[in-house]
Amino acid sequence: ELKVEQNPLFLSMQEGKNYTIYCNYSTTSDRLYWYRQDPGKSLESLFVLLSNGAVKQEGRLMASLDTKARLSTLHITAAVHDLSATYFCAVIRSNDYKLSFGAGTTVTVRA
Amino acid sequence: EAGVTQFPSHSVIEKGQTVTLRCDPISGHDNLYWYRRVMGKEIKFLLHFVKESKQDESGMPNNRFLAERTGGTYSTLKVQPAELEDSGVYFCASSQGPIGSLVYEQYFGPGTRLTVT
Numbered sequence: 001e002l003k004v005e006q007n008p009l010f011l012s013m014q015e016g017k018n019y020t021i022y023c024n025y026s027t028t029s030d031r032l033y034w035y036r037q038d039p040g041k042s043l044e045s046l047f048v049l050l051s052n053g054a055v056k057q058e059g060r061l062m063a064s065l066d067t068k069a070r071l072s073t074l075h076i077t078a079a080v081h082d083l084s085a086t087y088f089c090a091v092i093r094s095n096d097y098k099l100s101f102g103a104g105t106t107v108t109v110r111a
Numbered sequence: 112e113a114g115v116t117q118f119p120s121h122s123v124i125e126k127g128q129t130v131t132l133r134c135d136p137i138s139g140h141d142n143l144y145w146y147r148r149v150m151g152k153e154i155k156f157l158l159h160f161v162k163e164s165k166q167d168e169s170g171m172p173n174n175r176f177l178a179e180r181t182g183g184t185y186s187t188l189k190v191q192p193a194e195l196e197d198s199g200v201y202f203c204a205s206s207q208g209p210i211g212s213l214v215y216e217q218y219f220g221p222g223t224r225l226t227v228t
Binding site: 030090095096103104 | 114115120142144146148151152153154155156159166167170202209210211212213216217218219220221222
């Protein structure tokens with residue numbers, strides 16, 4: 001069974017500072033996702049990472065993937081209030097049909 | 112294009128009662144999935160439909176849960192009788208084709224928050 005560990009589970013950020021969320025997974029996977037969820041809203045796909053060394057950036061968020069270490073990071077640069085949300089990582093193997101999720105990181109950005 | 116919709120958004124029921132959750136996938140999406148997040152833990156897979164057929168229901172917790180997708184369009188997930196540990200957020204997702212092909216994407220609904228008291 002593919003297990004995904006995400007940490008921290010809660011992250012209180014100060015505006016303007018940088019932070020990282022970590023996602024470890026237990027066995028080889030072929031695709032890693034980062035999702036964002038705002039309360040009462042759908043999971044929004046932020047990034048899809050396919051290969052070792054992949055790095056994607058969108059605004060203040062940057063995601064990277066190290067398949068050898070089975071580790072992905074979501075780096076937040078200069079946090080702002082509207083980044084407050086819950087962030088999930090999820091992985092899938094090819095020919096599988098279900099995602100395996102981490103427990104989520106609840107981010108709160110304070111002034 | 113409308114996204115995946117779920118109804119209700121929130122349901123509060125007493126232990127022993129029955130609740131039915133509904134999911135309407137994106138039009139044309141043959142693949143429909145149910146997931147659940149309990150008590151702030153990871154989101155866990157419950158089952159997968161292709162059209163009206165259950166492909167995998169290995170994640171269903173027990174026989175108090177029954178999922179249907181008559182006609183291959185919307186799906187319902189019934190919990191009968193509900194227990195306290197069933198509280199959580201139930202997510203539905205859909206995809207046009209198999210996500211394991213790494214070609215198709217899975218789109219999630221907003222979830223139904225179920226509270227059993």
